[in-house]
Amino acid sequence: MNIKSPSVLYCAAICNMYKMCSYYSYNDDDKLCLIHSNLEEDTIQYGLQWRIYEPVITDCPVHWDLFEDNCYFFSPHERSWHDSKVYCVEQQSMLVEVKSSTQKNFLKGKAIEHLSSYWIGATDLETEGVWKWNTSQTGLTVTDWSPNQPDNYLGNQDCVQIMKSEGYTWDDNLCEALRAFICEKPIFS
Template identity: 30%
Template sequence: MKTLILAALLCALLALDTAQAFSFDCRDVWRPSKNRCFTYVPKAMTWTDAQKNCLRQGGWLTSVRDAEEYAVIQKVITDAKGTGLTWVGGHDITEEGKWRWTDGTPFKYTNWRPGQPDNDQGNEDCLHIFTEGRWFWNDLDCQTPLPSVCTKNV
């Protein structure tokens, strides 16, 4: 199953890479920050479907590069009256314990909840963010339907 998900993501990424460039102004529901734009997608989807949805919009499930950007993402969620349980683009689908971002950003900044990631029941390969008094990250079964945050480069 992990191989199938990875293959689908790679095909979509290759198609996107050859079909369009990331060059546009942030408008409508996209919030600018530095050289990227973010949007909250309230529709609950699996992690893979959320990534496909972001790709259709010319972006990716968001990566988180630093604490400043993480604060922007949190504001995007809260301004949209989001639930706080939200998919972002982190995953360890290809290799357990080796976390990656869908857009290829180096996985340097983290904000894991204490004790996470734990790969509970051997089936948690996708990253979501949530609030528990403060914002944390957790690994979760990729099939769980959640809202998401997409990002595009400007």
């Protein structure tokens, strides 16, 4: 079976969905995934661009959602931004960092499904107005700010939430405010 695949991890997830998959190969140049059912019967693709992999478990823990190469936990409980960050670390994860439009849309869709506002991992605690992802310390390349946000209302809003009352767009808020939160970790952690 020949499938277009954005990553080797996505290819691994596809392999795990099919009982007949005994191994898979991935071509990173062409973004192709080949699912193989039997080593003796299949024609193996050779070349520098092809790599062969054995199936691995790509399931997320209970109550976590799989999207692309990561698992996401949408907390039903509210905590401060700092306590949310600590909880995620205790789960070998981090507050979510939004790196693509498809990921942003997935998160927004799940937030709408759960009808909650959520903390995400962005903050300007270090330097006012310079928004970074807390764990990777990288700047925000994908955003979804509500109109006129961030506004640093009353001078002390330093943490980012997906805000239910603003159409599930982003808003800066007091880090001490209680919100649900989203943790993120790679499939293979």
